[in-house]
Amino acid sequence: MSGLTTVFRKEVRENIRDRRALFNSLLLGPLLFPLLFVGMMWFLESAEKERAEKTLELPVIGAEYAPSLIRYLEQQGTVIQAAPADPDGMVRSQEVPMVLRILPEYPEKWAEGLPAPVEVISDPSRQESNAPIRKLKGLLYGYGQQIGSLRLRLRGISPQLASPVMVKDVDLSTPKSRAILAVIFLPYVLMITAFTGATHLAMDTTAGEKERKSLEPLLINPVPRWQIMTGKMLTTMVFAMASLALTLVSFRIVLPYLPVGAFGMDLTLGLETLLKILLVISPVAILAAALLTLLASFAKSYREAQSYMGLVILIPMIPSLIFMANPIKAEAWMMNIPLFSQNLLIGELIRDEAVALSWYGMSIASTLVIGLVLAAMAATLYNRPKLIFSTS
Amino acid sequence: MIEVKNLRKYFGDVKAVNGVSFEARDGEITGLLGPNGAGKTTTLRMLYSLLPPDAGEIRIDGLDPTRDAMEIKRTLGVVPDSRGLYSRLTARENISYYGELHGMDRKSITERIESMTQTLDMADFIDRRTEGFSQGQRVKVAIARAMVHRPQTVLMDEPSNGLDVMSTRALRHYIRQLKAEGHSVVLSTHIMQEVAALCDRIVIIAKGEVAADGTAEELLQRSGCDSLEDAFVKLIGSEEGLLA
Numbered sequence: 050m051s052g053l054t055t056v057f058r059k060e061v062r063e064n065i066r067d068r069r070a071l072f073n074s075l076l077l078g079p080l081l082f083p084l085l086f087v088g089m090m091w092f093l094e095s096a097e098k099e100r101a102e103k104t105l106e107l108p109v110i111g112a113e114y115a116p117s118l119i120r121y122l123e124q125q126g127t128v129i130q131a132a133p134a135d136p137d138g139m140v141r142s143q144e145v146p147m148v149l150r151i152l153p154e155y156p157e158k159w160a161e162g163l164p165a166p167v168e169v170i171s172d173p174s175r176q177e178s179n180a181p182i183r184k185l186k187g188l189l190y191g192y193g194q195q196i197g198s199l200r201l202r203l204r205g206i207s208p209q210l211a212s213p214v215m216v217k218d219v220d221l222s223t224p225k226s227r228a229i230l231a232v233i234f235l236p237y238v239l240m241i242t243a244f245t246g247a248t249h250l251a252m253d254t255t256a257g258e259k260e261r262k263s264l265e266p267l268l269i270n271p272v273p274r275w276q277i278m279t280g281k282m283l284t285t286m287v288f289a290m291a292s293l294a295l296t297l298v299s300f301r302i303v304l305p306y307l308p309v310g311a312f313g314m315d316l317t318l319g320l321e322t323l324l325k326i327l328l329v330i331s332p333v334a335i336l337a338a339a340l341l342t343l344l345a346s347f348a349k350s351y352r353e354a355q356s357y358m359g360l361v362i363l364i365p366m367i368p369s370l371i372f373m374a375n376p377i378k379a380e381a382w383m384m385n386i387p388l389f390s391q392n393l394l395i396g397e398l399i400r401d402e403a404v405a406l407s408w409y410g411m412s413i414a415s416t417l418v419i420g421l422v423l424a425a426m427a428a429t430l431y432n433r434p435k436l437i438f439s440t441s
Numbered sequence: 442m443i444e445v446k447n448l449r450k451y452f453g454d455v456k457a458v459n460g461v462s463f464e465a466r467d468g469e470i471t472g473l474l475g476p477n478g479a480g481k482t483t484t485l486r487m488l489y490s491l492l493p494p495d496a497g498e499i500r501i502d503g504l505d506p507t508r509d510a511m512e513i514k515r516t517l518g519v520v521p522d523s524r525g526l527y528s529r530l531t532a533r534e535n536i537s538y539y540g541e542l543h544g545m546d547r548k549s550i551t552e553r554i555e556s557m558t559q560t561l562d563m564a565d566f567i568d569r570r571t572e573g574f575s576q577g578q579r580v581k582v583a584i585a586r587a588m589v590h591r592p593q594t595v596l597m598d599e600p601s602n603g604l605d606v607m608s609t610r611a612l613r614h615y616i617r618q619l620k621a622e623g624h625s626v627v628l629s630t631h632i633m634q635e636v637a638a639l640c641d642r643i644v645i646i647a648k649g650e651v652a653a654d655g656t657a658e659e660l661l662q663r664s665g666c667d668s669l670e671d672a673f674v675k676l677i678g679s680e681e682g683l684l685a
Contacts, residue, residue: 051541051544052542052544055538055541055542056542059527059530059534059538059541062530062534063527063529063530066529066530067529258525261525261527261528262523262524262525263523263525263526263527264525265491265521265522265523265525266519266521266523266524266525266583266586266587267525267542268491269489269491269514269517269519269521270514270539270542270543271511271512271514271515271542271543271544272542273511434491434492434493437491
């Protein structure tokens with residue numbers, strides 16, 4: 050086994066001196082993802098605020114048919130604009146997000162106490178116009194409610210009769226559990242970090258060694274090939290693990306600064322939670338290191354290996370994306386699915402739920418089994434002479 | 442002491458090595474001479490057990506590379522065609538890595554590197570990272586790395602490739618020293634002068650087969666030529682490779 054530790058020590062020393070390795074594993078992921086995320090949240094929050102605070106400018110056709118509605122809209126802060134000549138064209142060309150058209154039969158229907166027709170002309174497929182449209186519809190609904198209850202009162206009927214059911218929210222979510230709404234992406238980021246943290250080393254220790262022509266002399270040493278490969282994989286795992294740990298620490302520092310507004314979330318990650326997350330995700334680092342080493346061993350050069358890696362990064366993304374798009378209740382059998390189980394478990398951990406020990410066990414065991422099978426395959430790969438000499 | 446009998450290695454239809462036999466004795470320098478692509482490197486790779494032979498027998502001090510791979514690797518010092526140093530490690534770290542892989546302890550590695558730094562004149566660059574080393578410096582480090590565990594048998598693949606005159610002289614001097622210490626040295630080359638200057642026995646390989654083998658004088662006699670170069674051309678039966 051001394052060969053294995055010698056290889057491990059040498060790879061660690063060599064890669065610590067490699068700026069590219071340090072940058073990729075220890076800086077890029079841990080700094081970039083958290084900063085990117087918080088930056089994006091700030092941007093979204095401020096854009097949303099701006100949109101909400103912006104006065105609603107509304108071109109109206111047929112304003113003369115409904116003076117009381119117009120007055121109501123103006124009282125609520127809407128700036129009413131003159132009727133445009135080509136409302137459909139204006140909306141289509143995005144000059145205005147929407148146009149309100151009051152139909153000529155409005156006064157007649159209004160007088161008869163029948164629903165008086167107004168049209169909101171808009172293109173909801175334009176996401177940026179959704180906020181003003183929602184705002185306008187809210188105003189119209191509010192006006193309708195107000196007039197409706199006034200009419201009932203005039204006829205001596207209590208408006209309460211028109212609301213037979215009163216719905217009250219009993220909110221059982223806690224500040225901790227609401228946090229998952231903001232950090233649903235965290236499992237996804239961690240999963241990717243396990244892979245990105247391992248990528249450079251997996252390539253450098255295999256394809257890179259082949260490209261620099263140092264593999265052949267190395268294999269002439271009296272050390273079994275599986276020990277050499279395992280030493281290399283171990284280095285890759287350690288770097289991936291360090292990358293994960295740093296990312297978690299960096300999230301712990303950055304998360305409390307998230308602009309979560311009025312949601313009342315508790316975004317602090319306790320040390321215990323942090324360690325539990327690291328425990329849950331560690332087998333993924335092993336799986337990633339083994340898988341990437343296995344693939345990179347087939348490549349003749351660093352560049353060729355790089356071209357495979359672009360596709361491999363999809364593997365950790367798929368389960369995370371499924372989970373984000375379609376959140377499902379965690380169940381025991383799901384703990385046997387590598388990558389997916391980590392998503393679920395980290396979600397539960399962030400919500401501060403109690404998780405059964407057996408779930409940890411299943412998730413760790415199933416991922417480790419696959420990781421070790423891949424590692425065993427990678428470890429014996431260089432027993433094939435073809436792979437040693439296949440230089441470009 | 443190396444004994445090779447009827448060694449064969451085919452890659453698909455290509456008969457890279459097709460029935461090579463020779464001997465390399467202790468205290469002698471044996472040269473594998475042949476044009477590029479004659480099968481020299483493939484033969485050496487089978488000797489240091491990186492490639493399994495398709496047929497034939499190899500004995501190095503009585504050991505068989507196909508069965509005693511680990512044991513053979515301990516007795517061999519190999520300077521392969523690809524020098525492949527680690528550019529982010531210093532020359533000393535490169536050499537010491539191989540010493541550790543051979544299971545040597547720290548103290549004997551340090552002592553060994555000290556003495557080889559003297560022998561190979563590496564004091565100027567022993568603690569520099571190998572990035573940007575000249576060919577001569579690279580070969581010296583590659584040799585030191587291969588010799589760190591004091592192997593009895595030394596295999597060198599085109600050792601003087603890319604070296605200038607001074608470095609080549611130093612290299613030859615070192616190889617003669619190994620011979621004087623009683624090592625068995627095998628070097629492959631396509632350079633005539635090298636063989637003439639160094640080798641006690643010459644094995645001429647062409648198209649995967651041994652075309653002739655003997656001392657320089659024997660080869661001259663057998664071909665009836667005056668110079669080794671003419672003898673070489675006559676023995677391999679063509680001029681190919683000489684210009685390479």
